[in-house]
Amino acid sequence: GQQLNQSPQSMFIQEGEDVSMNCTSSSIFNTWLWYKQDPGEGPVLLIALYKAGELTSNGRLTAQFGITRKDSFLNISASIPSDVGIYFCAGQPSGNMLTFGGGTRLMVKP
Amino acid sequence: SAVISQKPSRDICQRGTSLTIQCQVDSQVTMMFWYRQQPGQSLTLIATANQGSEATYESGFVIDKFPISRPNLTFSTLTVSNMSPEDSSIYLCSVRRDREYNEQFFGPGTRLTVL
Numbered sequence: 001g002q003q004l005n006q007s008p009q010s011m012f013i014q015e016g017e018d019v020s021m022n023c024t025s026s027s028i029f030n031t032w033l034w035y036k037q038d039p040g041e042g043p044v045l046l047i048a049l050y051k052a053g054e055l056t057s058n059g060r061l062t063a064q065f066g067i068t069r070k071d072s073f074l075n076i077s078a079s080i081p082s083d084v085g086i087y088f089c090a091g092q093p094s095g096n097m098l099t100f101g102g103g104t105r106l107m108v109k110p
Numbered sequence: 111s112a113v114i115s116q117k118p119s120r121d122i123c124q125r126g127t128s129l130t131i132q133c134q135v136d137s138q139v140t141m142m143f144w145y146r147q148q149p150g151q152s153l154t155l156i157a158t159a160n161q162g163s164e165a166t167y168e169s170g171f172v173i174d175k176f177p178i179s180r181p182n183l184t185f186s187t188l189t190v191s192n193m194s195p196e197d198s199s200i201y202l203c204s205v206r207r208d209r210e211y212n213e214q215f216f217g218p219g220t221r222l223t224v225l
Contacts, residue, residue: 042216045214045216
């Protein structure tokens with residue numbers, strides 16, 4: 001099925017840095033969801049967005065539903081080692097099915 | 111949220127055999143889905159499991175290969191039939207409480223390796 005364009009594909013972080021990732025689509029979505037997946041686990045829902053322009057926080061995480069309804073971003077402030085993992089965006093157009101981005105792999109700088 | 115369990119958590123199977131994966135939710139949910147996640151990839155929807163009727167399959171997935179059951183509002187199974195090494199993936203159960211409430215939750219996954 002259709003995939004969202006998620007970027008970056010991967011990034012290295014140093015503890016304390018702020019991190020930003022985003023998803024774009026050619027289609028309009030009614031809902032944006034952000035997930036984190038740790039190795040050997042299923043994705044865990046971090047933030048859900050339901051309205052264009054909506055800005056929602058969950059601890060050090062902040063996500064926004066783009067005003068055009070075709071994009072969303074996720075920011076992580078003051079990153080810590082346990083932020084390492086794969087982050088997925090997911091958008092829902094009209095209808096029931098979620099469309100997933102390709103994922104952003106967060107790794108720790110050696 | 112919803113607490114979702116899957117059995118088995120992992121398995122190693124021989125080519126040509128079949129494996130049935132179980133998904134159990136701690137409360138009734140309207141919608142249940144099955145996803146596949148190939149190594150290093152994103153999630154791909156296999157089908158929506160419908161209670162009391164045949165599952166709704168996405169393009170590229172067929173009932174003969176991935177039969178699905180959903181006998182009630184808290185349980186579903188996915189069978190991977192006549193397996194080949196290309197079926198080696200993580201299989202994930204996912205649920206949504208109702209059609210209007212769009213938050214969707216995932217089980218821990220079943221890691222399948224086919225030799």
